[in-house]
Amino acid sequence: MNMETKPPGTTPTRRRFLQQSAALGMSFPLLSPSARASDSPRELTMLAWQGHAEKDVVGEFEQQHNVRIRPKYYVGGDSMLALISQSPPGTYDVILSDSEYVEQLVTGNWVEPLDPRHYPFDDFFPEFQKYTGHWRGDALYSVFLRFGFLGVAYNTQAVSEKDARSYKVYFDPKYKGRVGHFDWHLPSIGQISLLAGNRKPFDIDATRWAQVQQRMAQLRPNVGGFFDYGGTFSSMRNGQMVLMAGIGDWITGVLEKNGAPVRSVIPEEGGLQWTESLSIGRGSRRPELARSFIRYMTSPQGQIRSARMAAYPAMVPNRKAWELLARSDPAEARRSNMLLQERNALHEIREGRITPRAQPSQQDLQDWVDFWGRYKNA
Numbered sequence: 001m002n003m004e005t006k007p008p009g010t011t012p013t014r015r016r017f018l019q020q021s022a023a024l025g026m027s028f029p030l031l032s033p034s035a036r037a038s039d040s041p042r043e044l045t046m047l048a049w050q051g052h053a054e055k056d057v058v059g060e061f062e063q064q065h066n067v068r069i070r071p072k073y074y075v076g077g078d079s080m081l082a083l084i085s086q087s088p089p090g091t092y093d094v095i096l097s098d099s100e101y102v103e104q105l106v107t108g109n110w111v112e113p114l115d116p117r118h119y120p121f122d123d124f125f126p127e128f129q130k131y132t133g134h135w136r137g138d139a140l141y142s143v144f145l146r147f148g149f150l151g152v153a154y155n156t157q158a159v160s161e162k163d164a165r166s167y168k169v170y171f172d173p174k175y176k177g178r179v180g181h182f183d184w185h186l187p188s189i190g191q192i193s194l195l196a197g198n199r200k201p202f203d204i205d206a207t208r209w210a211q212v213q214q215r216m217a218q219l220r221p222n223v224g225g226f227f228d229y230g231g232t233f234s235s236m237r238n239g240q241m242v243l244m245a246g247i248g249d250w251i252t253g254v255l256e257k258n259g260a261p262v263r264s265v266i267p268e269e270g271g272l273q274w275t276e277s278l279s280i281g282r283g284s285r286r287p288e289l290a291r292s293f294i295r296y297m298t299s300p301q302g303q304i305r306s307a308r309m310a311a312y313p314a315m316v317p318n319r320k321a322w323e324l325l326a327r328s329d330p331a332e333a334r335r336s337n338m339l340l341q342e343r344n345a346l347h348e349i350r351e352g353r354i355t356p357r358a359q360p361s362q363q364d365l366q367d368w369v370d371f372w373g374r375y376k377n378a
Contacts, residue, residue, distance in 0.1 A: 270352075
């Protein structure tokens with residue numbers, strides 16, 4: 001693997017479920033100096049969650065660099081690892097991953113080391129500059145892109161906000177058959193672990209792990225289904241499910257903006273944080289272009305496009321992006337909890353109400369996967 005050495009500045013600078021967001025209303029150059037309209041577009045391959053390679057997010061970058069981003073979409077980190085392990089080096093120029101999987105990407109030698117001087121960490125809030133899992137010592141392997149919180153997602157016409165302020169609401173008999181799960185073990189088990197009183201919900205001993213499994217067994221009769229990305233959207237939009245475990249504003253935010261009576265709250269037991277980051281795939285055919293893409297996506301303009309992504313919104317780590325969003329779209333800045341002059345997402349983190357989602361540290365990951373399979377089939 002080759003460490004990037006070229007100094008910054010030498011390179012020019014989920015299928016859709018809902019209508020793309022409106023244009024940002026900001027003007028930037030269409031083509032970089034090295035890209036002419038007559039050139040055939042280059043191709044940059046990307047492994048990512050749904051939506052990250054759509055025009056509302058990457059269209060400006062594609063125009064600037066005369067490139068087409070060709071995505072392979074996945075749902076869940078386990079699926080991402082399976083796709084990478086089955087593909088030869090160089091298949092993916094850019095890899096978007098959840099932060100808890102970066103260590104496995106590094107261990108598997110699937111991503112290239114990065115030069116931190118190439119990325120705008122000085123513009124990031126301190127919490128996100130040297131994020132756990134993205135670094136090994138002083139070696140950087142993934143750049144923080146966006147984040148969000150997982151709490152109780154609920155239908156505002158069927159569930160009160162007061163009741164939604166605790167994971168206990170999932171167990172209420174009046175919602176039998178109308179509690180859904182986003183079909184991924186980590187977020188749902190993590191939430192019930194918080195409910196069980198574990199301040200470190202993914203770092204629990206055998207006794208506490210048994211207690212979490214027992215608590216989930218008590219919940220199972222209330223569960224009406226397990227849903228993929230699209231199924232989660234539709235079941236909450238049509239009211240089939242009035243509570244959904246394992247998700248947050250990354251889904252309810254889209255639905256709420258389009259008129260659905262749904263919302264997410266961080267309950268009294270605390271919430272989980274999901275985090276997405278960008279790496280350069282090992283053997284990338286276009287490492288300099290991949291680096292430029294990561295730099296663009298972590299710039300204020302790219303951060304706003306990522307934050308407002310039509311497939312699912314997020315919060316972003318770049319302070320300058322918060323300031324720019326407050327000026328260009330103050331309503332969205334307020335809705336997404338990214339207004340510097342008001343109580344915002346950073347307060348939730350700094351007050352200890354948010355725990356980063358992680359892989360289990362005292363059990364093998366397969367133990368959680370196997371339990372999730374038994375739980376679904378119970």
